[in-house]
Every structure is written in structure tokens, then in C-alpha cells.
Amino acid sequence: MIVTFALQQDTGIPLASKRAVWTVESIRKHMPGATIIQLTNETYPALDYVDDVIREPFTGDFVDFLFKSILRASTRGESMLHIATDVLCLSSVEEVFNGDFDIAGCRYPIKTRADGAFCGDMKFIKPSGAGLFQEALDFYWSRPKIQDGWEGGQVAFREAAARTTLKVGELDHEVFCYTPDTDDYDITGKRMLHFRGKRKKNMEAAYNKYIKQH
Numbered sequence: 001m002i003v004t005f006a007l008q009q010d011t012g013i014p015l016a017s018k019r020a021v022w023t024v025e026s027i028r029k030h031m032p033g034a035t036i037i038q039l040t041n042e043t044y045p046a047l048d049y050v051d052d053v054i055r056e057p058f059t060g061d062f063v064d065f066l067f068k069s070i071l072r073a074s075t076r077g078e079s080m081l082h083i084a085t086d087v088l089c090l091s092s093v094e095e096v097f098n099g100d101f102d103i104a105g106c107r108y109p110i111k112t113r114a115d116g117a118f119c120g121d122m123k124f125i126k127p128s129g130a131g132l133f134q135e136a137l138d139f140y141w142s143r144p145k146i147q148d149g150w151e152g153g154q155v156a157f158r159e160a161a162a163r164t165t166l167k168v169g170e171l172d173h174e175v176f177c178y179t180p181d182t183d184d185y186d187i188t189g190k191r192m193l194h195f196r197g198k199r200k201k202n203m204e205a206a207y208n209k210y211i212k213q214h
Helices: 015-030 062-074 094-098 131-142 150-163 197-212
Strands: 002-006 035-040 052-055 080-083 087-089 103-110 113-125 168-171 192-194
Touching: 002 015, 002 062, 015 035, 015 087, 015 197, 035 062, 052 062, 062 080, 062 131, 062 150, 087 197, 113 150, 113 192, 131 150, 192 197
Parallel strands: 002 035, 002 080, 035 052, 103 168
Antiparallel strands: 080 113, 087 192, 103 113
16 A cells, blocks of 8 residues: 655645654554655655655646646555645554445535535545546646635546546545544544644644654
């Protein structure tokens, strides 16, 4: 299994790099056999903690960069977990790939859509499922109105997932993409913590508590 994460260009250096180290350490702790690959642009330095680097030119559009980088990683023919640098793994999740899907992710509720939105920061991708990123990229470039950054990528992925012939699995976001809203939360039954948005400030405390000190 390989695990990929994107860290490139002007993504909040050095804080993004620091969060990436915490993410990588959580993977090493619980899935020591995984090959960790940094997806980055042509000049951004690789973290010392990764096994390999895939470099893709960054032309100014992060969705284009990310989806193309994931497609390049998929050519290795291995099951792939893609996560963002605001995610901590609390346990091994390798057995998820035993599920009946080509690609799987978490759909979390949003106020403006009854069908929710796929979390863009965590995907389980079998070799048979990587093509969905090409379908999503094609959709993204065909819709100028959604070419507005990361949210546009989420829209493109959701629309591609609705149209594809690939089998798209849905995982419980409360288990695999849990986002603590306060400092007082219970991790019982949680497999991943996702510190999205303003919750990123809480990631260091969680890293110290659940990864560094155990």
C-alpha cells in the first residue's frame, strides 16, 4: 500500500510542513509497512520522512496539480490512500481495501446539498479506481464556474462519482474523517481525525496526545 499527500508551492510554509510531519508520523506509527509518497512541484523540498517524491509542474491551479499527481502515483499499480496534511491516523486502515469498491471516501453533510459532499482530504483508491480522478479532472476543466480552488475539486469529484461506471464506496465520516469542533472530544471508534478549516489549530495538541506520547 502507498500513502500520498500533497505538499508544495505556497501552502502555508512552514506550518503546512510541520503538519505534514505529524501526518506522516501517524502513518508510520500505525502502518509501518506503507510507502509514503509526497506529491509536490518541481522545486519544493521533500520532507526527510517520506519514502519517495512525485514531482508535477504547478501551473497555478491546485486541483489540476493534485489530480494529475494522484494519477501519476496510481501508475504504480498499488492500493493507495490519499490524505491531506491536516489528518492524523489513529489506527491502521489497511483492511479498508478489502471492501467492495474501486474508490471510496467519506461523504459529510453540508447545509446546501442534501447529498452532502465527498471529503477531498481522504480517499481509498484501488488500482481499478484511479480513473475517477481523470473523469473528475475532465469535468473540472469543462465547467469554468467551479474552477475556484479546492471546493471546485470537491464539486468535480462529486459529479464524476455520480456519473462513473466505477464502484464508489462511502465510508462513515464520523469514523474515517472525524473533525473535532472543540478540545473536548472522544476518539472511541475513530480511525482518522481531520482538522479541516479553523480546526487546524487543534492538530498539534492531538498529535502530542495520540501520536507522540503513545
